[in-house]
Amino acid sequence: MSITRRSFLARILGSGAAVASAATAGAPVAEARGNKTLPPKAVGLLYDSTLCTGCKACVVGCKIANGKPLSTPMETAYLDDTKELNPDALNVIQMYVNGTPSAKDREENGFAFFKHSCMHCVDPSCVSACPVQALQKDAENGVVTWSRDACIGCRYCVMACAFRIPKFRYTSAFDPDINKCQLCNHLWAEGKYSACAYVCPTGATLYGPVEMLHKEAKRRLSLKPGEKFRTVRGRIDAKKPQRTRAYTVPNYKQHIYGETEGGGTQMLMLSAVDFHKLGLPKVQRRSWASISETVQHTLYSYLVFPAIALAGLMAITYRTARVTEDEEGEET
Amino acid sequence: MSLAHESYAPLRGRLVTPVTVILALLTLPAAWFLLQRFIYGMGAVSNLNNGQAWGIWIVFDVLIGTAFACGGYALALLVYIFNRHEYHPLMRPAVTASMLGYALGGAAVIVDLGRWWNFWHLLWPGYANVNSVMFEVGVCITIYIFILMLEFAPIALERFGLMKWKKLLNKVMFAVIALGVLLPSMHQSSLGSMLIVMGGQVHPLYQTVLLPLLYVLSALAMGYAIVIFEGTISGEGFRLPRETPLLAKVGRVLAWVVLAWLVIRFADLAWRGVLPLAFQPGRVSTMFWIEIALYAMAVLILFIPTLRKIPCMLFIAAASMLAAASLYRIDSYFVAYNPGDQIHYFPSIPEMSITIGIASFEILAFIILVRLFPVFPAHGKSKAA
Ligand code: SF4
Ligand code: SF4
Ligand code: SF4
Numbered sequence: 098m099s100i101t102r103r104s105f106l107a108r109i110l111g112s113g114a115a116v117a118s119a120a121t122a123g124a125p126v127a128e129a130r131g132n133k134t135l136p137p138k139a140v141g142l143l144y145d146s147t148l149c150t151g152c153k154a155c156v157v158g159c160k161i162a163n164g165k166p167l168s169t170p171m172e173t174a175y176l177d178d179t180k181e182l183n184p185d186a187l188n189v190i191q192m193y194v195n196g197t198p199s200a201k202d203r204e205e206n207g208f209a210f211f212k213h214s215c216m217h218c219v220d221p222s223c224v225s226a227c228p229v230q231a232l233q234k235d236a237e238n239g240v241v242t243w244s245r246d247a248c249i250g251c252r253y254c255v256m257a258c259a260f261r262i263p264k265f266r267y268t269s270a271f272d273p274d275i276n277k278c279q280l281c282n283h284l285w286a287e288g289k290y291s292a293c294a295y296v297c298p299t300g301a302t303l304y305g306p307v308e309m310l311h312k313e314a315k316r317r318l319s320l321k322p323g324e325k326f327r328t329v330r331g332r333i334d335a336k337k338p339q340r341t342r343a344y345t346v347p348n349y350k351q352h353i354y355g356e357t358e359g360g361g362t363q364m365l366m367l368s369a370v371d372f373h374k375l376g377l378p379k380v381q382r383r384s385w386a387s388i389s390e391t392v393q394h395t396l397y398s399y400l401v402f403p404a405i406a407l408a409g410l411m412a413i414t415y416r417t418a419r420v421t422e423d424e425e426g427e428e429t
Numbered sequence: 430m431s432l433a434h435e436s437y438a439p440l441r442g443r444l445v446t447p448v449t450v451i452l453a454l455l456t457l458p459a460a461w462f463l464l465q466r467f468i469y470g471m472g473a474v475s476n477l478n479n480g481q482a483w484g485i486w487i488v489f490d491v492l493i494g495t496a497f498a499c500g501g502y503a504l505a506l507l508v509y510i511f512n513r514h515e516y517h518p519l520m521r522p523a524v525t526a527s528m529l530g531y532a533l534g535g536a537a538v539i540v541d542l543g544r545w546w547n548f549w550h551l552l553w554p555g556y557a558n559v560n561s562v563m564f565e566v567g568v569c570i571t572i573y574i575f576i577l578m579l580e581f582a583p584i585a586l587e588r589f590g591l592m593k594w595k596k597l598l599n600k601v602m603f604a605v606i607a608l609g610v611l612l613p614s615m616h617q618s619s620l621g622s623m624l625i626v627m628g629g630q631v632h633p634l635y636q637t638v639l640l641p642l643l644y645v646l647s648a649l650a651m652g653y654a655i656v657i658f659e660g661t662i663s664g665e666g667f668r669l670p671r672e673t674p675l676l677a678k679v680g681r682v683l684a685w686v687v688l689a690w691l692v693i694r695f696a697d698l699a700w701r702g703v704l705p706l707a708f709q710p711g712r713v714s715t716m717f718w719i720e721i722a723l724y725a726m727a728v729l730i731l732f733i734p735t736l737r738k739i740p741c742m743l744f745i746a747a748a749s750m751l752a753a754a755s756l757y758r759i760d761s762y763f764v765a766y767n768p769g770d771q772i773h774y775f776p777s778i779p780e781m782s783i784t785i786g787i788a789s790f791e792i793l794a795f796i797i798l799v800r801l802f803p804v805f806p807a808h809g810k811s812k813a814a
Contacts, residue, residue, distance in 0.1 A: 183479070222626050228564040229550040229557065247556055250543020253563050255482035257626045261768050264479045265543060267472030273543040359628075378629065378769050385628030390560045392622055392638050396615075397565065403611060410510065410607035417509045418603040 129391045132360035132384045133220040135307060136239040140280065141217055141363030142294060143310040143333070145317070146375065147202050147347040148301035149210040151190055153177055155293035155302055159188040159214075162281055162292030181213075184266040184276040188214040188293050193375050202347055202369035209370040211377065212302060214293070215262045215278035216355060216362035217241050218384070223277075225386035226257035231275070239307070239363050240280045248275055259359055259380045290332050300330030300341045307363050309333050314353045314365050320346040360384030435518060437803035439588070440667055444800060448666075452793040459786020462779040463540065471543060474779035480772030483541075483762060485784050490537030492620055492758045494787075495570070496651045497751070498530020500659065501577065502613040503652025507682065509606050518806045519675065521584060522663060523656055525804050528577040529791045535574050537787055538567075562622045569616035576612060579605045588802045617648035624761055632713045632765035633703040639693065640761075646690045647754040653683040654727075654754075657747035661740060669805060673740045680743050684731035687724055687750060716760045723753035 157174045160167055165185040169176045179186045190210050198208035217234075221241050224232045231248035234241050243263075250273055254263045266273045281291040289295065294304035303310065310333060320326050324346045329338040347369045354372045355362035359380040366372065373379055396402060466474045477484045500523035507513045508520055539545045550556035551567040558564050579598070586595040621644025624631050637643075657676045664671055698704045707714050730736045730746035737743050763774070776784075799805055 222628065225560050226563065226626050227558055228561040228567055229547070247547070247550055248544050249547040249550055250545065251541070251563060252477075252482035252543065253561070253623070255479055256630075256766075256768075257628075259628055259630060259768075261480075265482065267475070267477060267479075267543075268470055270466075270468055270470035270473075273470060376769075380629060385626050386560075388628075388638065389562060389622065389626035392625060392641065393560065393562055393565065393619075396618070396641065403615060406614075407607055407611050410610050411604055413512075414509045414603040414606045414610075416603075417512050417514075418599075418606050 130387050130394070132382075132387050135219050135361065135363075136235065136237055138237045139219075139239040139307040139363050140305065141239070141307045141310060141365065142214075142280075142291060143303045143305070143314055144212045144364065144366045145301050145303075145314075146209050146211050146366065146368035146370065147349070148299045148328075148344065149190065149212070150299060150301070151192065151210045152298065153190050154296040154298065155212070156186065156189055158292040158296035159278070160186065162284060163187060182262065182264055184264045184274065187276060187278040188212065191376060193370055195374075204370050204374060207370070209368065209375060211366070211368070211375040212293075213260075213376075214364070215241060215280075216260050216359075216364045217278075217280060218260075218359050218362050220360040220384035220386050222257040222259060222359070222384070222386050222389075223254035223263060225389055226253040228253065232263075238282075240282050241277070242279045242282070243275050243277060245272075245274060250275075257385075259378050259385070295331060297330060300328050303328075303330065303333050305333030307365070310365055311353070311356070314367055317346070317367060318349050318351055318353070322346050322348045357382045360387065436807045437521060437584075437587070437805060438807040439803050440800045440805055442667075442800055444797060449793055449796055452789045452796075455789035456786045456793070458779075458782040459790075462782050463786075465779070466540060466783070471541075474777065474783070476774055476777040476780060478772070478774060480768055481763070481766070481774035484774060485776045485780060486537050486541040488759060488762045489784050490787055491534045491541075492762065493755045494530055494537065495534040495620075496617065496648045496754060496758065497655050498527040498534065499613060499617065499648045499652030500524075500655045501527030501580065501652075502610065502617075503649050504656060505606055505610050506649070507679075510610060516675065516679065519656055519660060519672070519679070521804045522659065522799065523652075524577065524580045525584070525798055525802075526655070526659060526795055528574075528581045529794050529798075531570065531574050531577055533787050533791050535570060537784075538570075540783065562619050562626065565619045566616050566623065569612050569619065573609070573612040573616065576605055576608050580609055584802050584804060613648065614645055618642065618645035620644050620648075620758075621761075624766075627766065630766055630768050631761065632706075632767065633701070634698065634706055634713055634717055635761040635765035637697050637701065639697045643690065643694060643697075643757075646686060646693070647757055650683060650686045650690060651751055651754045653679050653686065654747040654750040657683070657743060658751060661744045661747070663799075663805070667799070667805070671740065673738065673743070676740075677737045677743055680731045680737045680746060683747070683750065684728055684737075687728050687731070691721070691724055691728065713760070713765050716756065716764045720753050720756045720760060723749045723756065727753065 156179055157167065157177050167174060167177065168179055179189050182189055191213055193209045193211065195204060195208070196206035198206065200207045202209050217239060218241065219239070221234055224234050224241060228251065229247045229249055231244045232241060232254055252265050254275060255265055262277050264276045266276065284290060291304045294302045313328065313333060325343040326346055327343050328341050330341050331339050350368055350371060352372065354366040354377055355364055360382065368375060462474050471477055475484060504516055504520050504523045507516050539548065542548060551564060552571065582598055583595050586598065618641035621640035624636065624640055625638065656679055660672055660676050663669060698707065707717055727746045727750035730742050737746065
């Protein structure tokens with residue numbers, strides 16, 4: 098059987114579409130999906146490192162609110178020494194230390210605190226990665242939740258999250274769960290809100306609508322260092338907000354962490370120490386979820402490419418396979 | 430082109446040999462540790478943690494395992510799409526090995542799924558997330574395992590003399606084969622795309638939107654390399670007539686695929702402007718160059734006709750190609766992946782035992798299948814044309 102030029106061309110096209118359709122990923126793509134945008138009623142947290150005293154009330158409060166075992170009895174809860182997130186700690190306070198730490202919020206010979214918990218990304222990698230929609234972002238309030246019922250335990254979310262948040266329980270055979278902050282949305286029905294913000298004595302962790310929190314963050318950045326200012330504690334949208342005492346305006350880094358990171362997050366942070374020194378990752382503005390999904394949908398959008406490739410391949414194998422297979426194995 | 434009238438026969442011979450006994454023994458610890466894994470959890474047997482959540486069960490057993498099982502895919506492309514019938518005698522052993530490789534890769538996934546009883550969610554409309562790269566991988570590999578079984582079916586039907594059924598199956602074989610080319614092209618590329626969403630945690634030398642292309646091409650290359658590798662070993666092990674000229678021709682195809690891969694790899698690095706990172710000393714750049722050196726060695730041997738016709742050199746080229754592409758997978762998921770924390774991951778002994786057990790089981794099953802089923806061309810008749 099000789100190959101005509103046309104059928105050879107078809108062959109190249111058929112296999113080319115199948116094998117190298119991936120190449121289109123590199124070209125400018127028609128249906129590139131951009132970053133997702135903040136949901137209309139997005140709620141979140143504002144964490145101001147300069148107001149945090151490192152009391153870790155939020156660490157213990159978070160455990161109690163989420164039914165997690167305490168690492169010390171309640172009488173000595175202030176001794177809680179959870180250093181890193183784990184399946185039973187959805188929120189920890191970590192510490193930046195440099196040289197002889199003699200002053201707070203100073204990069205050299207200083208120290209600072211930062212809160213490590215889910216950022217509730219606007220365009221979360223974990224949600225994009227999860228193959229079974231166990232992780233979902235609420236379309237209204239933007240809280241990123243996990244479903245015990247759906248999860249298959251593949252831990253793709255653990256690999257995908259740039260903020261190292263989801264924690265899988267390796268010690269369990271029959272109910273290994275993924276653990277991450279869900280913004281205490283289970284407390285909303287009782288009229289309560291994020292325990293970490295509720296217990297925070299200084300207002301360092303503040304709960305509320307992201308837009309209000311963002312405004313407040315910008316306001317603090319606009320203040321003159323050394324001057325006095327007051328803010329609120331608990332929730333920013335309370336009917337009667339609880340005012341704090343007067344604080345001195347610190348030397349804020351002029352950046353709201355979470356404003357652009359990874360396409361934005363619903364937890365915003367302020368600090369006087371470089372965010373990356375605190376241990377927060379550099380994450381580009383274009384969300385990786387959007388890049389991944391653009392590549393994937395360029396290749397597989399409505400299965401058009403695969404369908405065309407399959408048709409091309411079948412047109413070829415229809416002839417080649419019959420010739421070959423009929424010839425073989427007639428005798429045993 | 431005249432077609433050879435091919436006939437195949439079981440190799441027969443003893444099933445209990447020192448080799449098969451050793452392989453069987455190697456699966457025993459795996460069975461024991463698997464039992465523990467399912468009773469006491471993954472933490473009881475593995476060193477997996479929340480820094481490096483995917484270990485050798487995913488990277489070795491699934492990523493590298495299925496790429497090693499791409500022989501059937503790579504050959505089908507040559508034989509059926511480019512109509513190179515002369516490679517057809519290599520097809521059956523390749524399909525057999527691919528079927529086993531993929532089936533065990535699938536089994537390894539179950540071992541690695543913490544909530545394995547929910548596996549079916551991947552395939553269920555209400556749960557499946559079409560935006561997830563892993564969804565594509567899961568669905569595609571599941572279907573492909575069945576396709577490989579259908580590709581193997583004629584061999585089994587022939588063995589049991591069910592020629593009517595075989596004829597019937599052959600009528601739709603073209604569709605099976607077409608899917609057998611399409612599906613690996615899809616999921617082998619997706620195995621690379623899975624890294625994209627991990628973003629900046631993956632070193633820029635490895636993080637690129639061309640990951641799908643690089644992964645599928647290197648899987649294809651591994652497919653050709655494994656045909657040579659396994660063809661040589663089977664030839665020696667089962668004392669079959671040497672297929673060197675044919676394998677050398679596969680080697681030439683392989684050379685072009687690897688060359689294309691290298692060109693794309695470096696063009697991508699240059700285009701993204703991260704090539705200088707390859708010259709900064711460090712773990713990632715060191716591994717990068719070891720990989721490239723292995724690729725280069727394979728290409729060099731394969732492009733020199735006199736060299737690639739020497740069975741031993743051809744074998745070395747195939748082996749170094751397999752090592753290079755395996756390293757590429759290991760490097761992109763382990764070495765280049767850095768979530769920021771100090772991550773400590775080195776597979777535990779039980780973890781390794783399970784991986785070794787799965788691989789041993791695969792080889793053992795291959796030996797048994799080729800001894801009982803007509804997989805290899807019957808002696809003397811294979812080159813009758
Ligand atoms: S911080 Fe991590 S776990 Fe939280 S929403 Fe973002 S990607 Fe998901
Ligand atoms: S471990 Fe569960 S939640 Fe995380 S990606 Fe896998 S299925 Fe989704
Ligand atoms: S919102 Fe609730 S779950 Fe999240 S860190 Fe605060 S207390 Fe913990």
